[in-house]
Amino acid sequence: MPQGVKVLKFNRQVHGCCSFLVNPGYFCPPMNEQPSLYFAPFQGITTKAFREVYARHFFGTDKLYTPYFANIAVDYPLPPLKLKALREQFENGIPVIPQILSKSAPEILSFAQRCAGLGFSELNWNLGCPYPQVARKKRGSGLLPYPEMVSEILDQLMTRMPLHFSVKCRLGYEDAGEIQNLIPVFNRYPLSEIIIHPRIGRQLYSGSPDLRAFGEAITSLRHPVAYNGDIAAPADLQFLQSQFPGISRFMIGRGLLADPFLPARIKGIAINGKETEILKKFTDDLYHAYRRDKKESHTVLNAMKEYWKYLILSFDDPRSVFRKIRKTASYDEYEEAVQRVFEEHAPAGINPSGILRDDG
Ligand SMILES: Cc1cc2nc3c(=O)[nH]c(=O)nc-3n(C[C@H](O)[C@H](O)[C@H](O)COP(=O)(O)O)c2cc1C
Numbered sequence: 001m002p003q004g005v006k007v008l009k010f011n012r013q014v015h016g017c018c019s020f021l022v023n024p025g026y027f028c029p030p031m032n033e034q035p036s037l038y039f040a041p042f043q044g045i046t047t048k049a050f051r052e053v054y055a056r057h058f059f060g061t062d063k064l065y066t067p068y069f070a071n072i073a074v075d076y077p078l079p080p081l082k083l084k085a086l087r088e089q090f091e092n093g094i095p096v097i098p099q100i101l102s103k104s105a106p107e108i109l110s111f112a113q114r115c116a117g118l119g120f121s122e123l124n125w126n127l128g129c130p131y132p133q134v135a136r137k138k139r140g141s142g143l144l145p146y147p148e149m150v151s152e153i154l155d156q157l158m159t160r161m162p163l164h165f166s167v168k169c170r171l172g173y174e175d176a177g178e179i180q181n182l183i184p185v186f187n188r189y190p191l192s193e194i195i196i197h198p199r200i201g202r203q204l205y206s207g208s209p210d211l212r213a214f215g216e217a218i219t220s221l222r223h224p225v226a227y228n229g230d231i232a233a234p235a236d237l238q239f240l241q242s243q244f245p246g247i248s249r250f251m252i253g254r255g256l257l258a259d260p261f262l263p264a265r266i267k268g269i270a271i272n273g274k275e276t277e278i279l280k281k282f283t284d285d286l287y288h289a290y291r292r293d294k295k296e297s298h299t300v301l302n303a304m305k306e307y308w309k310y311l312i313l314s315f316d317d318p319r320s321v322f323r324k325i326r327k328t329a330s331y332d333e334y335e336e337a338v339q340r341v342f343e344e345h346a347p348a349g350i351n352p353s354g355i356l357r358d359d360g
Pocket of ligand 1: 040041042043066067068099126128129168197228229230231251252253254255
């Protein structure tokens, strides 16, 4: 297995990625209004090329988020690579929202001004990244135990913020109660939206979303809230809607990487063509976009393998699919393996979910 490539665990026995979905007796109300569906950011996966190719092939997504930007030099123009990653404000009509990971108000403002200059309308602040090397520096979810720091940063930011400013956060870093101390802080500022992934930072992606703590948080937050976490099938979203009727915005990550048709399935948008053919064309277009973008460097295969770790769940026998892809070491081998995957493994259609947990 190439370094850094880890097969995700999955369990097809469980209905729904969320353990709270296992009760077969729950009532699924019909959806009256279409929810807003956001494609979650993934460092190293939802790149500019990915967003562009994705948006050409699939429908139903309302917002696309960039992976986080960090280390912005204050008052300097953005370097070419960062500019390239911010090239489009819309992909096939879908707004792209840049995201910043920072605990410095001047850095966030500087990035916001660059984004405003490029024509973006919103900036998202990452208060959710759980990785210890980030959190240790009080960035991402590592800032959540320090509401006074969050308040200071927002104080410096909000009078000069040229864009809608939204937050993506967890319930806390050490403890799900931390959000309760953050809510009065968030409520003091004109944030455009708060996206909550109801885990704590220390959990990374293990365990289940804490729906009770999420429910408590939304009763006192005065901003629009979006739910994010473990949505892998339309039934997951319907269940969440039945639990939280006031929530109509949902961010979907791993479930959408695994089943790119998921937003269309949720919204009942007809899929125009054979799913297998659309999926094959999408993976081919993405691969060629990376070859162009990365100037034929060896990182093309790594980028594709990183994505296949999720996409394998669209197929029967995901482990066997991933084995075929991960051992490829040249473009020819990769192309042959993809061809075999599409010949030998039927896409499973509606993702039966039981989505993977990326917890080891
Ligand atoms: C490999 C990886 C990279 C991620 N990169 C980012 C990122 O750049 N910014 C961010 O806010 N969240 C990032 N996330 C978190 C996802 O956006 C999302 O919040 C998380 O996967 C939970 O949603 P899900 O259960 O629908 O997947 C990342 C997650 C993973 C596994």
